[in-house]
Amino acid sequence: MKKVIVIGGGAAGMMAAIAAADQGSKVLLLEKNEKLGKKLFITGKGRCNVTNAGDMENLFANVMTNEKFLYSAFYTYDNNMVMDFLEKAGCPLKVERGDRVFPVSDHSSDVIAAFQRELKKKGVEIRLNTEVKELMSSEAEEGKRITGVLLTNGKKELADAVVIATGGISYASTGSTGDGYRFAQNAGHKVVECKPSLVPFNMKEDWCKEAMGVSLKNVSLTLKCGKKEIYNGFGEMLITHFGISGPLALSASSYYVSKAKGECMCFIDLKPALTIEQLDKRVLRDFEESKNKQFRNALNHLFPSKLIPVMVKLSGIDPEKKVNEITREERKSFVELIKNIPLTIDGVRDFKEAIITKGGVSVKEVNPSTMESKVLSGLYFAGEVLDLDALTGGYNLQIAWSTGYLAGLNAGEQD
Numbered sequence: 547m548k549k550v551i552v553i554g555g556g557a558a559g560m561m562a563a564i565a566a567a568d569q570g571s572k573v574l575l576l577e578k579n580e581k582l583g584k585k586l587f588i589t590g591k592g593r594c595n596v597t598n599a600g601d602m603e604n605l606f607a608n609v610m611t612n613e614k615f616l617y618s619a620f621y622t623y624d625n626n627m628v629m630d631f632l633e634k635a636g637c638p639l640k641v642e643r644g645d646r647v648f649p650v651s652d653h654s655s656d657v658i659a660a661f662q663r664e665l666k667k668k669g670v671e672i673r674l675n676t677e678v679k680e681l682m683s684s685e686a687e688e689g690k691r692i693t694g695v696l697l698t699n700g701k702k703e704l705a706d707a708v709v710i711a712t713g714g715i716s717y718a719s720t721g722s723t724g725d726g727y728r729f730a731q732n733a734g735h736k737v738v739e740c741k742p743s744l745v746p747f748n749m750k751e752d753w754c755k756e757a758m759g760v761s762l763k764n765v766s767l768t769l770k771c772g773k774k775e776i777y778n779g780f781g782e783m784l785i786t787h788f789g790i791s792g793p794l795a796l797s798a799s800s801y802y803v804s805k806a807k808g809e810c811m812c813f814i815d816l817k818p819a820l821t822i823e824q825l826d827k828r829v830l831r832d833f834e835e836s837k838n839k840q841f842r843n844a845l846n847h848l849f850p851s852k853l854i855p856v857m858v859k860l861s862g863i864d865p866e867k868k869v870n871e872i873t874r875e876e877r878k879s880f881v882e883l884i885k886n887i888p889l890t891i892d893g894v895r896d897f898k899e900a901i902i903t904k905g906g907v908s909v910k911e912v913n914p915s916t917m918e919s920k921v922l923s924g925l926y927f928a929g930e931v932l933d934l935d936a937l938t939g940g941y942n943l944q945i946a947w948s949t950g951y952l953a954g955l956n957a958g959e960q961d
Contacts, residue, residue, distance in 0.1 A: 550706065553712055557950065562928050565952075574673065582672065582674070584720040587655065597940040612933060616949075622955070625944055627951075632657065683733070693705070707957035718897065739905050744799060756856055758785060761783075764819070779798060802891070829880065829884075903935070904935050917953035929950055
């Protein structure tokens with residue numbers, strides 16, 4: 547019987563272990579944390595957005611890096627299969643706005659529990675608090691081949707195949723400390739530079755501190771580098787003491803990390819549903835109703851209260867000025883400001899606040915049909931350790947499930 551070792555008990559690792567066991571292999575799952583699925587536990591604010599229910603075209607459209615590499619993985623194990631697997635494993639699901647799929651309970655722990663039941667049912671041996679120091683390999687006639695792993699306690703574990711599913715380097719507190727990159731490099735693999743992605747932005751403007759905590763719904767965000775627009779999205783975002791966060795900002799960061807050159811700016815449109823003309827009429831109407839009030843007291847219908855002083859300051863209109871004294875030009879430029887609040891990007895936050903890692907093991911040296919290394923026979927990769935990433939909405943977990951399944955399927959296949 548073939549023996550398979552899976553390094554890492556996160557999303558990709560648990561799926562790989564189950565798929566390998568399904569092939570009739572003896573599977574050992576090694577996890578350096580005290581429990582499985584530590585990062586999975588905190589995804590989607592603890593609700594765990596397991597996948598996206600959109601069609602295949604939608605899945606590929608939301609992959610930011612190396613989407614062609616994922617053809618075999620996505621078609622071998624797609625989002626419907628993931629949903630079917632979880633439901634049968636006792637974790638009922640629901641589909642929310644944007645086709646995001648969550649457990650009905652809204653508890654990520656139910657997703658992890660479903661995997662644990664399946665791992666137990668398939669006879670996978672799980673060893674927690676067990677850290678791998680390095681891979682072991684030997685030279686054979688047909689070339690270099692994996693033979694197992696050496697643990698940090700000095701013990702050797704032999705295997706016919708090894709799957710590296712150690713994650714990236716975002717949320718290091720969950721054990722994602724980049725071990726997989728080291729294993730890959732030592733085996734002769736190239737690792738593409740790693741950067742934090744799906745991460746909040748730092749902004750140069752001080753007013754963010756004043757408006758800290760303001761949640762903006764149904765706004766649009768445009769990201770420009772020089773004159774080139776590299777992102778435009780609609781949804782929710784949050785003003786923080788350092789800049790911006792929330793779903794819109796996180797998606798924009800993925801484009802920024804990939805494509806940014808030179809100085810970049812963000813522009814917030816607070817009223818994207820209205821044209822400039824419609825918004826001007828709306829502001830005129832509000833001004834008419836409050837014509838005897840001071841400007842700063844006439845904006846309650848337009849913005850959240852904490853944003854009003856900021857908008858007054860950015861407008862350049864005297865806050866004490868009576869509304870009926872505001873000139874047409876002042877009103878017009880105020881309307882344009884509402885549609886185009888500028889922010890100067892001062893980089894992104896670090897890995898501690900990043901949802902995922904952009905970069906990783908180069909997919910050029912991995913067989914997309916099997917997830918096997920082209921450099922070291924019997925070595926497989928799955929999940930975030932690879933140079934693959936996607937936008938928010940369940941897509942990154944789908945990458946983990948699909949690549950994990952394909953890696954486990956091939957690693958566990960009996961000769």
